[in-house]
Amino acid sequence: MTASRLRNASMTIQELFKEYDIRLRPSFGYEPLLLDIEIRLASFDSISEVNMDYTLTLYLNQYWRDERLVFGNKSDEIILTGDIIDKFWLPDTFFPNDKSAYLHDVTEKNKMIRLYGNGDILYGMRFTSTLACMMDLRRYPLDRQNCTIEVESYGYTQADLIMRWKNGRASILDLDKAQFPQFTILDYDTISYGIYLATGVYQRLSLSFILQRNIGYFLFQTYLPSILIVMLSWVSFWINHEATSARVTLGITTVLTMTTISTGVRSSLPRISYVKAIDIYLLMCFVFVFAALLEYAAVNYLYWGKKAKRRKQKCQREKSREKAPNDHELVHIDANRDSPIVGLYSNTSVNRRKLLVTSSDDNRQTNHIIDTQSPRIRPLVRANPALYPSSYNRNQQPRRTRRFINYLRTRTINLRHSIPHVQDVNDIDRWSRLCFPILFLLFNASYWPYYIVRPQKFT
Known part of the structure; x- marks a missing residue:
């Protein structure tokens, strides 16, 4: 221009x-x-x-x-x-x-x-x-x-x-x-x-x-503190199991710290329905910390439970010694035996007792049979379902229930015997010192490659 x-x-x-x-x-x-x-x-x-x-x-x-x-x-x-x-x-x-x-x-x-x-x-x-x-x-x-x-x-x-x-x-x-x-x-x-x-x-x-x-900000603000808290919870495995206050305090402190970290992370995120990667990591860290606390609960229960069981057995032995008969008198109870006559039976615990009395004067033994109750006569004809149908039907249901309860009790006892018993509660701590770090390393070895190496698709 x-x-x-x-x-x-x-x-x-x-x-x-x-x-x-x-x-x-x-x-x-x-x-x-x-x-x-x-x-x-x-x-x-x-x-x-x-x-x-x-x-x-x-x-x-x-x-x-x-x-x-x-x-x-x-x-x-x-x-x-x-x-x-x-x-x-x-x-x-x-x-x-x-x-x-x-x-x-x-x-x-x-x-x-x-x-x-x-x-x-x-x-x-x-x-x-x-x-x-x-x-x-x-x-x-x-x-x-x-x-x-x-x-x-x-x-x-x-x-x-x-x-x-x-x-x-x-x-x-x-x-x-x-x-x-x-x-x-x-x-x-x-x-x-x-x-x-x-x-x-x-x-x-x-x-x-x-x-x-x-990721740098989150490594120092979230991931690294969570890893250290999990490792801190493992310190309880090296503390004596009788130091209850120390181990319980350490377990509760680590659990509350993980809860605080999770709350701080959620406060900066929207309320969305799906699970985020950081939620999975914090949840697994919380599980490891909580499992360490439960491990001490199991150790404490087994230790004091065995101690109470031994104390109970000791008391039972002392009571049995106190109730044992002396040298002057012995009571012998016959085995339970039915009468050969149909409809008659004898109850040895109530009806007949054989007393063996030893005298210290003439060193002679005399046997005395004392019948405390006369035999009872029961019906000669056993219960017939055709003669008493109502009573027979009423008795069938309780019998089935008793059989089922006995079956469950038997299976429970067998299952209890199949579980390996811990002879020394310190073995649980020894295994925990090895298992907890290995499991945590395996979790990290699968977590980081999954979210970093795997590509993300955009719609």
Whole structure:
């Protein structure tokens, strides 16, 4: 643009707007307007798993051509800011996945228009936006997320306006300079597609980010403390089993610490129904800690249970010695024997006792048979189901019940005998010192490769 042609810039702008109608888009009534989009990322501010969104600051540049604003060659340009921008036709671009946004206005509104002589227009603005990002947290915090920036025209369909990326993937500028807390940008892609709505078919542009969560923060804040708490619970295996207060205090402390860590992790996550990777790890750590506490409960029960059993057996032996007969008198009870006469029987414990009395004077032994009760006569004819059907049916059910109870008691005794008995309770601690670390190592050897090596699929 030469000085002679733009001797008075204000007069040139006035000439441009004489027959300019802001209400009509460029090329109205002809082919659709081509709108090119370019994004330059300033910074990633934050990301929230609870709200499923992220915040970033970006520069949005839009390019189009308006034949009504031709005033010279392409090399000629006029940069306009302030209120004059509102006198131009501007595309009604919006972000479909936007939750909230604001335009920076320090010291003035961060927006401008660059007008070229051939009618090309560059419309740029700087703003901060909070965009929705539906995250899949099944692998949290060893996860990757796919978050997008979507751009679309609110009112113009594809018949009036076609949006496209200006230079494809090269339309995203300064991506390598952007820093994202807790995340690393692995890759990105630019997509363009049409979306069908009730009011027509609209062109939508999408910028997709693949974000890898950095594990360093969670290693030092969650995983490492959990591992140390589990290892601390193993210290009880080296403490004497008679030190009840020390082992119980250590077990309860580790259990409560794991509960506190789990509560702190859940407070920073949304209330989702599926299980996350960190939930599995914390749950298994809690199981190991709780199992260490239960191990001492088993040791304590076996130790004091055997001691009480030995004490009981000792008391029974002392009582049997006190009840043993002396040298002067011996009571002998005959074996239970039925009478040969049908219907008669003798109860030796009640009916007949043979007393063997030894006299110390003449060293002679005399036998005396004392009948304490006369034999009873029972019916000669045994119970016949045909003669007494009601009584027979009533007696069948209790007999079955008694048989079933006896069967269960027998199986229980056999099962109890089949269980190996621990001779020394210290053996349980010795085996626990070996089994608990091996099982915990096996769990870690399967947990980390599963979530780190196995690829994650995005829908």
